[in-house]
């Protein structure tokens with residue numbers, strides 16, 4: 001698949017280290033799908049789709065720095081939407097996100113709300129300054145916020161918020177965020193693994209299932225094509241929550 005040229009039509013500074021870029025094209029995604037974002041002369045990196053025409057990027061290293069240097073009118077190359085995306089099912093759903101992991105969940109929650117589903121959301125952030133998409137989640141249902149330092153909502157990790165909700169009240173639970181957080185939530189929802197869908201982060205190179213860089217031990221599930229959304233029961237007994245492989249294939 002050749003990259004499509006996407007011109008930036010809007011840049012929103014969500015926080016000091018998170019920006020949303022809106023493009024001049026409708027990506028028509030399934031919520032949970034991602035793009036391989038080609039930052040010319042720098043790198044090609046995976047980014048979840050946060051709006052029908054946008055991505056939400058956290059500043060991390062070289063490629064994301066280069067994205068932060070772009071202005072309205074500049075362009076990127078986009079391959080996608082790629083991957084499977086979340087499957088909406090049931091009447092009552094719970095979204096659990098951490099940090100920039102809120103990005104694909106916002107699009108998912110809006111799609112669920114449009115279908116008349118009851119949506120509850122639990123979001124964990126380091127502190128109140130990291131909060132993103134509060135209005136988007138409040139518009140579609142109940143929102144519980146946790147912060148590590150207690151500067152907003154419940155003090156503690158997202159799991160502290162889970163103690164206020166009964167996971168068994170929900171038909172389906174959708175996760176996106178730091179892996180320890182997602183592993184912790186799955187661990188607290190024993191017996192519900194088939195009702196959990198988690199968006200997994202691995203090192204993507206090709207984004208088309210060829211290179212094997214993102215394959216999960218020992219199942220071989222290639223996160224870039226069979227994921228990035230993987231059911232909780234398919235993660236049991238795998239590397240998930242224990243280790244992952246870096247760009248050179250070594251465990252880290």
Ligand SMILES: Cc1cc2nc3c(=O)[nH]c(=O)nc-3n(C[C@H](O)[C@H](O)[C@H](O)COP(=O)(O)OP(=O)(O)OC[C@H]3O[C@@H](n4cnc5c(N)ncnc54)[C@H](O)[C@@H]3O)c2cc1C
Nearest residue numbers: 045046047048056057058061062063064201202203204228
């Ligand atoms: C399916 C998926 C969806 C993602 N969605 C988002 C999103 O919506 N918003 C967001 O801010 N980030 C998202 N990420 C993470 C994002 O891809 C990395 O933060 C980005 O690639 C960092 O690149 P860099 O050059 O700035 O940092 P670098 O300094 O090159 O790398 C820093 C860290 O970023 C990660 N990373 C770097 N390159 C890749 C790569 N090719 N594939 C996977 N991880 C990489 C690694 O953990 C690495 O240690 C997603 C990752 C995946 C796999």
